[in-house]
Amino acid sequence: MNKKSNIEDRRSRLNKLSEAVFGGPEQISREEARELLRSAGIDADTIADAVYARLYKQAQEYWMAQKPLPPLLKKAIEDLRPSTASPRNEKEMATQAKARIERVVGQSRHPDAWIQSTTPAFRPSAYRGKKKLSTKDESALDEIAKRLSDKLKGPQGS
Amino acid sequence: MIVGGNIPDFRALADQLAAYAVQIFAEYGLRDPDLVVSGTGRSIEDFLAQVLGDYATGKIKHHSSKGELISLLGKALKRDVHDALIRKRSHLREENRDVTSAPSDDGTGTEKAIDGLPHPGPSVDTLFDEQEYKDRVRAALSAEPDLVDLADTAFELNIEKRQEQADVLGISPEELDNRKKKLRRRLIEYGFFAAQKQ
16 A cells, blocks of 8 residues: 555544544534634634635636626625625624624633733733732823823813 | 525634634644644635635535535545645655755765754654544543543544444433533643643
């Protein structure tokens, strides 16, 4: 048996084992998929936006060549249109608002993933167990207090 | 006009296939924090865009008789990741051979030490070695014996069917599905959080 077919046999055996243990992609619901991505510290929207950019580039090649866009490519671009793109109609505006709210609610349910995505300076755990505040901490807190106080006074002053 | 079966929701496909790609990365111990098959520069986004692009432009054709669309795309995606891994190993082996056989600075022609070179990583044989694969998966699940038992129905008893796996474990098929869900999550958490801690 040559080496290539040997590797093919191994791949196929591992595919069988993987299928039996983890199941195929059809067993991953969309909801579970987003959970899994979150567990790996990946934002599903970021991935989808990147895929949209690649497919859009493919679509541009058709436009440049003045060829009709394959219907599935057109559908893919519509489905993957980033939530940050300007809404083209009221329906899109509502969809984007819903997606944004869901993202915020999702993040609040998974503080671990949120902490991973923030810089250490903004992690609440950075203050956990701290007995005494440093001068730097105090001045940062004073600045925040002043900013909040100015914000509260703002509308009355104007 | 789209003909031939149900109209796919590409956003849902992207989410599900991205999660599946992450699972494949974890299965093969690919822990690059940038989600790239290092040495090839191909990321999860690249694999995903390739497979969805090929389907959207008709390079991958689906017919309902072939089963679910997502299964077909998942297989194509896994094949692409495997191919990238094989290309990476072959490339590193070639690179290593070139440098190790090059003459040394003093011109004596002795082999150079390979310290400081990119580590070639496991060979293709090791990467697709059944025992190595089983060990990687078991290590990820070691904290939860019920998940190891599930994996062993396939690893040790060669049982692939859902009902038979459930019977051996003495649980319902629905409970088995939930356990597999937990198993996928553990594998990914183990793979990726372990990488972040390194």
